[in-house]
Amino acid sequence: MNTRIGLIAANTFREAVRDRVLYNLIAFALLMSGAAILVGQISISIERLVVVNLGLTAVSLFGMVIAIFIGIGLVSKEIDRRTLYTVLSRPVRRWEFIVGKFAGLAGTLVVNTAFMAIGVFGALVYVSHRLQPSDGWLLVALYFIVLQFLIITALALLFSAFSSPLLSAVFASSLFVIGTFAEDLRGFAGLTSGAVRWLATGAAYLVPNFSALNVISSVAHEQAVSAQLIVYNTAYALLYTTGALCGAVLIFERRNLK
Amino acid sequence: MPVIEILGLEKTYAVGFWRKRGKPALRPLHLEVEEGEIFGFLGPNGAGKTTTLKMLMGLVFPTAGTARILGMELNDPRVKAQIGFLPEQPYFYDYLTARELLEYFAGLSGVPAKERSRRAQQMLARVGLAEASGVQLRRFSKGMLQRVGIAQAILHEPRVVFFDEPMSGLDPMGRRDVRDLMDQLRQEGKTVFFSTHILSDAEALCDRVAIIHQGELRGVGTVADLTSGAENQVEITWQGTAVPLALRVPGAECHVAGNEVRSVVRETDLEAVLEVLRRERLRLISVVPVRRSLEDYFVEKLKPAEAAAGVQP
Numbered sequence: 001m002n003t004r005i006g007l008i009a010a011n012t013f014r015e016a017v018r019d020r021v022l023y024n025l026i027a028f029a030l031l032m033s034g035a036a037i038l039v040g041q042i043s044i045s046i047e048r049l050v051v052v053n054l055g056l057t058a059v060s061l062f063g064m065v066i067a068i069f070i071g072i073g074l075v076s077k078e079i080d081r082r083t084l085y086t087v088l089s090r091p092v093r094r095w096e097f098i099v100g101k102f103a104g105l106a107g108t109l110v111v112n113t114a115f116m117a118i119g120v121f122g123a124l125v126y127v128s129h130r131l132q133p134s135d136g137w138l139l140v141a142l143y144f145i146v147l148q149f150l151i152i153t154a155l156a157l158l159f160s161a162f163s164s165p166l167l168s169a170v171f172a173s174s175l176f177v178i179g180t181f182a183e184d185l186r187g188f189a190g191l192t193s194g195a196v197r198w199l200a201t202g203a204a205y206l207v208p209n210f211s212a213l214n215v216i217s218s219v220a221h222e223q224a225v226s227a228q229l230i231v232y233n234t235a236y237a238l239l240y241t242t243g244a245l246c247g248a249v250l251i252f253e254r255r256n257l258k
Numbered sequence: 259m260p261v262i263e264i265l266g267l268e269k270t271y272a273v274g275f276w277r278k279r280g281k282p283a284l285r286p287l288h289l290e291v292e293e294g295e296i297f298g299f300l301g302p303n304g305a306g307k308t309t310t311l312k313m314l315m316g317l318v319f320p321t322a323g324t325a326r327i328l329g330m331e332l333n334d335p336r337v338k339a340q341i342g343f344l345p346e347q348p349y350f351y352d353y354l355t356a357r358e359l360l361e362y363f364a365g366l367s368g369v370p371a372k373e374r375s376r377r378a379q380q381m382l383a384r385v386g387l388a389e390a391s392g393v394q395l396r397r398f399s400k401g402m403l404q405r406v407g408i409a410q411a412i413l414h415e416p417r418v419v420f421f422d423e424p425m426s427g428l429d430p431m432g433r434r435d436v437r438d439l440m441d442q443l444r445q446e447g448k449t450v451f452f453s454t455h456i457l458s459d460a461e462a463l464c465d466r467v468a469i470i471h472q473g474e475l476r477g478v479g480t481v482a483d484l485t486s487g488a489e490n491q492v493e494i495t496w497q498g499t500a501v502p503l504a505l506r507v508p509g510a511e512c513h514v515a516g517n518e519v520r521s522v523v524r525e526t527d528l529e530a531v532l533e534v535l536r537r538e539r540l541r542l543i544s545v546v547p548v549r550r551s552l553e554d555y556f557v558e559k560l561k562p563a564e565a566a567a568g569v570q571p
Contacts, residue, residue, distance in 0.1 A: 018353040089343035
């Protein structure tokens with residue numbers, strides 16, 4: 001990574017930390033503690049299932065909210081506050097700025113997820129009194145969640161490169177919801193015909209396929225995740241993220257900073 | 259070779275719902291700034307000063323024309339390492355301290371890591387903020403932010419510095435400090451290009467100025483040239499309390515103040531007036547060409563368009 005991208009990423013991470021973004025961890029810790037205590041009292045033999053489902057879903061939702069609501073402001077806030085002027089009047093290329101901003105938020109989300117993962121494992125130990133080999137699949141589920149964060153962060157950046165923060169939030173959130181049901185959308189496309197089929201198939205493949213990246217239910221039931229799926233999901237997420245980032249760069253490169 | 263060459267830069271913004279109407283912000287602008295000059299870019303609010311500066315910084319893309327800085331095209335990455343920029347009413351990352359901000363900018367400007375901290379402290383001391391180096395910028399006043407803005411613009415020792423309204427928001431002491439600093443930059447051989455609508459600052463500092471109005475260049479030259487005796491009058495002062503009869507002619511204004519008489523006459527009448535004073539054995543104190551103020555010139559240059567547009571003075 002070149003120095004300028006690294007500096008911009010580090011500054012973005014520092015901004016998130018100083019703006020108390022990581023305070024969400026307190027809410028997460030309270031949620032996990034409360035859930036673990038409650039589940040331990042009322043569930044019989046499904047404590048582990050409930051904690052894994054609840055914990056990983058919370059990790060995903062907390063991260064998504066951060067990715068969308070910080071992601072949409074990464075560029076627009078810098079333009080509105082004119083902080084961008086003193087950055088781009090230096091030997092910083094516009095694509096370096098976009099990539100640096102993305103890397104900074106991605107780093108923040110990884111750190112955030114790591115802390116939340118510790119919370120999930122802590123709650124799991126609390127209810128099961130031990131960890132078992134199949135709990136290792138939780139790490140794969142967490143990895144897929146991080147891949148989802150990368151995609152949604154890149155999309156939020158893409159939208160914020162040309163639209164207002166409010167519209168960007170609407171677009172990114174909508175894509176998250178639709179992407180969660182991408183497999184269903186593909187199934188629906190298969191049931192239709194003619195122009196509707198073309199449209200539904202196009203939409204199904206255009207939206208990010210978050211359902212393929214969601215293995216929470218499987219790992220909660222102690223099912224293994226295939227190596228093929230890990231490779232496929234990694235390649236898919238990297239390609240999708242790169243595509244969205246390239247789009248953001250292309251738009252931002254031509255934008256007049258009035 | 260000029261340090262800054264503006265070659266027909268032009269900007270028209272697309273406005274309206276369908277963005278089909280064009281609103282010219284800058285008409286073709288041709289301008290050259292020589293090395294080591296303090297160049298004032300003057301004009302009222304909305305004249306096109308900031309648009310010009312933003313185009314030079316690569317923040318806004320010109321509709322037509324081009325510009326060169328230090329002989330390099332604007333899109334040449336090497337240019338940015340040689341220039342410093344203070345935007346109008348600067349705002350910085352307020353979660354950073356002044357020192358952190360300058361270290362960050364030093365890094366982006368290519369200052370080696372081990373030198374950044376020293377350079378940041380040095381610059382903060384130079385703009386009088388050494389004591390506040392560890393304070394977060396959200397606690398800074400407008401004047402302090404302006405000083406930080408100046409520090410970040412000169413942090414990497416650029417050869418050319420662009421200031422957009424550098425005196426904006428500063429108290430009289432702050433304005434004087436900025437003027438001193440710009441003077442120091444000139445002494446260091448740097449070229450300073452600054453926009454302002456405060457004419458007294460331009461008059462006190464600039465080697466040359468350009469006047470822009472409604473996106474159009476209205477005049478350019480040295481302050482002395484622009485304000486020199488275009489009216490061809492001289493002011494003569496002599497000791498005494500009376501005005502000789504020979505000088506009581508139409509066109510010669512005389513004012514007695516204390517033990518001095520001041521008279522403004524046409525340059526062509528100067529010899530005749532001096533002859534009268536010699537004859538009357540009056541002691542001559544001074545003969546000074548009457549200069550217009552930059553403000554007079556500025557107002558004069560702005561008038562035609564306003565008159566055409568039906569604007570009342």
